[in-house]
Amino acid sequence: MEDIITVIGSINLDIIVKTERMPERGETIAGDNIYYLPGGKGANQAVAIARLGKKVFFIGKKGRDLIPDVVMKNLKHPNVNLDYFITDESLQTGVALINTTGNRGNKVTLYTGANDALTENEVxxxxxxIKKSKVVVVSTEIPIKTVKKVLEIARKYNIKTILNIGAAGTKNREEIKEVLQGLDIVITNERECGYLTNRVISHMETGTLSAMELRKSGVNHVIITMGKEGTLLVNNHGATVFHRYGVEVVDTIGGGDAFVGAVAVKIAEGNFVVDAIDYGNAAGALVTMKIGAQEGLPTKEELDKFINEKKKDNHGKVYKKYDDTIKLFEQKSNKIRVSIIKMLGCAGSGHLGGSLSIADIITVLYFKVMRIDPKNPNWEDRDRLILSKGHGAPALYAALAEAGFFSEEKLWELRKLGGDLSGHPDMRKTPGVDMTTGSLGQGLSVANGMAIAAKLAKKDYRIYVLLGDGEIQEGQIWEAAMTSATRRLNNLCAILDYNGLQIDGSIGEVKSGLEPVVEKWKAFNWNVIEIDGHNHEAILEALEDAKKVKDAPTIIIARTIKGKGVSFMERKVEYHGVAPTEDECQRALKELGCAEWQTK
Amino acid sequence: MADKIKTTSMRNTYGDTLVRLGAIYKNIVVLDADLAKSTQTIRFGKAYPDRFLDMGISEQDMMSTAAGLAASGMSVFVSTFAMFGSGRPWEQIRNSICYPNLPVKIVVTHGGLSVGPDGPTHQACEDLAIMRVLPNMKIIVPADSVETEKIIEFLATYYESPVYVRLARMNTPVVFDSNYKFEFRKAIKIKEGQDITIISTGVTLFNVLKAYEILKQIGIFADVIHMPVIKPIDSEIIIESAKKTGRIITIEEHSIIGGLGSAVAEVLAENYPVFMIRLGVKDIFAESGEPDQLFEKYGLSENHIIDAAKNLVKNSTKIK
Known part of the structure; x- marks a missing residue:
């Protein structure tokens, strides 16, 4: 028998205006076009599934149409069965007012209309x-009582269930949590999940905490789609991060529904959740390349072709513009990571995780972006780097040695009595170190001082300052953030190593008020650029873009992975402040492609 | 305080001197934390708006910013009240200024008890102690505006280390004339005597001079030493005077713990122990009041100096 998927959910008319950016409160922004397109979670998911070649029963309710012949347009597909779909002319079809900005996301205001009238009896x-379905997909843009009924029936026949949570903010949080018991898969985005668990989520680490909280309500797999950052899966194996597919984003509307539909298809075919997520990510990426929720939904053939092409490209991370430069970065950052492991192995103490997480950023700075002269470390016109998160010293030292400020042999003196490499950077001891740091929270102020000095002296050198995410819990950072903006220090560029972990746990566990990070810096009048902090091309472009900004300081929020590059150290709090054992050294070096090594 | 003595404001002198030096040294940058109208750095700010940074009420940020400016070759003066320029940003001063030995000139006003009516939250009586313990830090406490001017002049081109200069809020009697010369490593012998040594720092010098005259009338002749530089301390002059008088009184508008009294005691204990009395705030928080009332109540007036001198002379045998 053919696989059937049943989708129960909303159907809406999407009225879309695309603008350059989101309007702020009290602000009006003009868009250049208006689109009337079919939408609604249920309808989008049904269309997604149908195009991917599966038979789908769509159960939903519409009423009178504001604009005729729009909402059902794509549901007229041979794979879509509408036997249980209801039209009630006494009601009005749901309407979503959407402001979309391309890759800066979207905002939706929903008039639920007929969706709110889908009753338990009707399902x-x-x-x-439902009984003969492989998978049942239900979303929360219909009454929760109805959702509960659907899940009851599905459970009765042991059918796999996927709940997609949307518009959580307009529902009763506790009511939604009640229906989670016994669910196979919950799919939601970071904003909705944050609302459900009373958190702000802007990082995988905090997402993990929220997902774990939802799992306590009895869900097997919690999947959070987090936009640019990728997709997070939390199940009994722990947390797994899936990278998104890099595409040119036109409109993010419908990305989540395409994801849900594609995941449902793979689950119906009996695949593992991890494979389903990759498929979902690809479908989600494709739909964002066209305006509207359903217009860009791919067929099975289109999606397979896209995945094959991207796989060849290493998830779209193919470097088009700077081939040779990127090769150099890859080689240098690997060398730095190898040196970090060896240094800490020799020293017997130090900070592993936060050194590995900044290796790529440091690489791009020292081997391309910064104007330096290793033969003349105190050159007046040099660019300066302040490693405000001074515990990342090993990464800095490794780069300085590689750049030629001092010999590689010096690296093995790290933290040793009489050596030139102090546990934290010391400008009086180590050539190339521009500021003494180690006590968190002070580097940004110092960078401001240097940037002001440059302006007073009419010099064009730039100041870079590398901050830790835990570090920005220090109040002085925000004093300094105000100073940078007050003085319009466009010759200053901060980079935030946003790895999500600090000594006592994840940032969400220790001080979740840190989030949302991007919005905080924007509120402090900074130019904010968000990147994957391990993508050399992205780092390079962000640093170059920062140079072009007039009248404002720039912060690059670099999403990084603590312990990056050594699989067993990645995203592990335990590796924050310890040296690797002899055995860990050897394993780590092997992973980094380094031959056997004897610790001294 | 019946004497009609000419008094002047150290703060005004500080502001005016900065303005004068600013014309000569183009790398002077002045920072303040929303107290420019009190510290009088506003005068510099009006003359050289580009080189004046009002950092707002954020002293920690101000100290670290000053470090960045100093690391870039600027001659940096940082001002606020003593309370907020010492304790609050102490760790920034330690790690971003003293440890890398960046020549930031921290010139605070409203030091000590003489802040007066604002009360204990604003009476910095611990600042000298917590600055003294920092490696590389130098500490200067002038007695009047003449001395203040000479010190600021000296510091404009001083790049060897960080310096903490403590000025008073109140107008102070002018003790020195224009022949005064500031020497970093030398204390100043004000009066020669052989019965007792009185060492003071800052504005208490004036009370010492009043006490000196009265003591002279009852036959006690004091060796009076003014010690503007508490760190590095002029050990030689202390030991030399101790050898002569065998009795030492120190006086400062600061806790008796950790400031001038402690610094002198450390020198004596290791070199030439003699009887000693430390006058100062006795490990308590004071209260609101006018400066002279507070000096009287908390043990810093000329009467306290006279009593201490009499007791020391009566109850101690001179150690020769």
Missing amino acids: ERAEEV
């Missing part, structure tokens, strides 16, 4: 269909 009538 009960479809029991026979």
Whole structure:
């Protein structure tokens, strides 16, 4: 028998205006076009599934149409069965007012209309269909009582269930949590999940905490789609991060529904959740390349082709513009990581995780962006780097040695009595170190001082300052952030190593008020650029873009992975402040492609 | 305080001197934390708006910013009240200024008890102690505006280390004339005597001079030493005077713990122990009041100096 998927959810008319950016409160922004397109979670998911070649029963409710012949347009597909779909002319079809900005996301205001009138009885009538389905997909833009009924029926026949949570903010949080018991998969985005768990989520680490909280309500797999950052899966194996597919984003509307539909298809075919997520990510990426929720939904052939092409490209991370430069970065950053492991192995103490996480950023700075002269470390016109998170010293030292400020042999003196490499950077001891740091929270102020000095002296050198995410819990950072903006220090560029972990746990566990990070810096009048902090091309472009900004300081929020490059150290709090054992050294070096090494 | 003595403001002198030096040294940059109208750095700010940074009420940020400016070759003066320029940003001063030995000139006003009516939250009586313990830090406490001017002049081109200069809020009697010369490593012998040594720093010098005259009338002749530089301390002059008088009184508007009294005691204990009395705030928080009332109540007036001198002379045998 053919696989059937049943989708129960909303159907809306999407009225979309695309603008350059989101309007702020009280602000009006003009868009250049208006689109009337079919939407609604349920409808989008049904269309997604149909195009991917699966039979789908769509159960939902519409009413009178504000604009005729729009909402059902794509549902007229041979794979879509509408036997249980209801039209009630006494009601009005749901309407979503959407402001979309391309890759800066979207905002939706929903008039639920007929969706809110889908009753328990109306879904009960479809029991026979639900019974023979491989997967049942239900979303929360219909009454929660109805959702509960659907899940009851599905459970009765042991059917796999996927709940997609949207518009959580307009529902009762506790009511939604009640229906989670016994669910196979919950799919939601970071904003909705944050609302459900009373958190702000802007990082995988905090997402993990929220997901774990949802799992306590009895869900097997919690999947959070986090936009640019990728997708997070939390199940009994722990947390796994899936990178997104890099595409040119036109409109993010419908990305989540395409994801849900594609995941449902893979689950119906009996695949593992991890494979389903990759498929979902690809579908989500494709749909964002066209405006509207359904217009860009791919067929199975289109999606397979896209995945094959991207796989060849290493997830779209193919470097088009700077081939040779990127090769150099890859080689240098690997060398730095190898040196970090060896240094800490020799020293017997130091900070591993936060040194590995900044290796790529340091690489791009010292081997391309910064104007330096290793033969003349105190050159007046040099660019300066302040490693405000001074515990990342090993990464800095490794780069300085590689750049030629001192010999590689010096690296093995790290933290040793009489040596030139102090546990934290010391400008009086180590050539190339521009400021003494180690006590967190002070580097940004110092950078401001240097940037002001440059302006007073009419010099064009730039100041870079590398901050830790835990570090910005220090109040002085925000004093300094105000100073940078007050003085319009466009010759200053901060980079935030946003790895999500600090000594006592994840930032969400220790001081979740840190989030949302991007919005905080924007509120402090900074130019904010968000990047993957391990993508050399992205780092380079962000640093170059920062140079072009007039009248404002720039911060690059670099999403990084603590312990990056050594699989067993990645995203592990335990590796924050310890040296690797002899055995860990050897394993780490092997992973980094380094031959056997004897610790001294 | 019946004497009609000419008094002047160290703060005004500080502001005016900065303005004068600013014309000569183009690398002077002045920072303040929303107290420019009190510290009088506003005068510099009006003359050279580009080189004046009002950092707002954020002293920690101000100290670290000063470090960045100093690391870039600027001659940096940082001002606020003593309370907020010492304790609050102490760790920034330690790690971003003293440890890398960056020549930031921290010139605070409103030091000590003489802040007066604002009360204990604003009476910095611990600042000298917590600055003294920092490696590389130098500490200067002038007695009047003449001395203040000479010190600021000296510091304009001083790049060897960080310096903490403590000025008073109140107008102070002018003790020195224009022949005064500031020497970093030398204390100043004000009066020669052989019965007792009185060492003071800052504005208490004036009370010492009043006490000196009265003591002279009852036959006690004091060796009076003014010690503007508490760190590095002029050990030689202390030991030399101790050898002569065998009795030492120190006086400062600061806790008796950790400031001038402690610094002198350390020198004596290791070199030439003699009887000693430390006058100062006795490990308590004071209260609101006018400066002379507070000096009287908390043990810093000329009467306290006279009593201490009499007791020391009566109850101690001179150690020769």
